Amino acid sequence: MTFESFSYSNNIAPAQIQKTISDISQRMLTVTLRTLEADGLVSRTVYAEVPPRVEYQLTETGKTLIPHIESLVGWALEHMTGIFDSREKAGRPCE
Secondary structure (H helix, E strand, O other): OHHHHHHOOOOEOHHHHHHHOOOOOHHHHHHHHHHHHHOOOEEEEEEOOOOOEEEEEEOHHHHOOHHHHHHHHHHHHHHHHHHHHHHHHOOOOOO
């Protein structure tokens, strides 16, 4: 989860985020980060280096989402077995 990655670091490079999210393409990560930036949830810093370096950090507004996301993750973990059982009964087993 992108926000979870941010909650442990002030500045984070896209490559670090990509390591924490399995099966996300570079393109999808870039689109997601740019959307979060446009929404005012993350800020982007570009360093004039060779090769270019970019880092993202949560804005103050973005930081207010952390407790809500942590709560949602807790709920999901608490109900995961039931969710997986329901999917299995519906013929849509989890991979």
